[in-house]
Amino acid sequence: MRYLFSEGIIFKEPSAYMALMASRSIPRNTGFVFDFRIMAQLACLYFISLYYLNKTKSYWDVALLVTVAITTFSRGPLIILGLLLLAVYLPKKIRITKRILVVVFSSFIFLLGSVVYVLNNENLQKFVSTFNPFQDKNAFSQRGAFTAYSLNKFYENPLGKGIGALSSPNADNKIYAGITNLHKEVPDKIYYYKVTDAYLIMSLAEKGIIGFILLLLSLIEIFYSRRNRVSLFFFLGFLINLIGTDIPKQGFYYFVFIVIYYSLSQNKMSMPKFKSLT
Incomplete structure (x- = not known):
């Protein structure tokens, strides 16, 4: 690879x-x-x-x-x-049956085995710890430089800097992201010249407060229009994903995902049948 x-x-x-x-x-x-x-x-x-x-x-x-x-x-x-x-x-109403007990017990054994395995694998521990928002090096803190930079730009102009002002490689940005080569007497500083991996806050800075509200309303219309538990959970997960993702780099894929998701959710009864992989 x-x-x-x-x-x-x-x-x-x-x-x-x-x-x-x-x-x-x-x-x-x-x-x-x-x-x-x-x-x-x-x-x-x-x-x-x-x-x-x-x-x-x-x-x-x-x-x-x-x-x-x-x-x-x-x-x-x-x-x-x-x-x-x-x-x-997750059932709407939980009824305790033998089948549920078997599934719960099997899931518990699998989960317990997974936890034991993770606790005995240092590398997996590091990865799992990044899900913890209270850890110093969690998934969000790794995007901290981009988030802080975008928020500062938003404070400078709440109506927005314009599309591409932070995400374009040709924009005038210089983002300090820490130091490297700590063994050197004077460690090297790391700079980025465009905002990546912080799409939600970047959108706030580029689109401004009005554009950002319109963005959220459009996402609600697309992902929560069915008003069911699946669409709600998916929408919440998608918002969490947007905090740290880099949509401009995957723009076409996200566009396709949105089109397919919306088509499926709006045409549940009219979709053609298909055979599963099995």
Whole structure:
């Protein structure tokens, strides 16, 4: 994978740096799209398709897509998928039956085994700890420089700087993101010249308060128009994802996801039947 990226074989420009390892040791599944984030998002979209096509009892398909999502180690889509699984499989009214007891007991054993395994694997511990918002190095704090920079730009002009003012590589930005080479007498400073991985706050700075409110209203119309538990949980997960994601880099994929999701959610009864992978 490093060879494919560094030689410019996958994309038109070589990419010398690509986080192909979680905690620098666990391989990440980039899938056929050569991007672990997009691959995990496709897993979420597939699960949504199963739900709207009344195929949520295709448990082998669900197991496969969950496995694909987990092996990407992409935190945002994993949060979305977790919320979707809760929304779909949590009963409206809980009735204790033998089947439920077996499922709960099996799930508990699996969860317990997973916890024991994680606690005995230092690299997995580091990855799991990034989900904790109270940790110093959590998923959000890693985007702290972009968030702080975007908020400062918003305070300067609450009506917005204009689309691309922060996200364009040609914009006049210089974002301090810390230091590197700590072994040197004078460590090197790290600077970025455009905002990435902080789409929600970046949108606030670029679009301004009016544009940002319109953005939120449009997202509510798209993702919560069905007013059911699945659409609500998906919308909440999507908002969490937007805090740290980089949409401009994946713009076309997000556009396709939105079109497919909205089409599925609005035409539940008229969608054609399809055969599952199994």
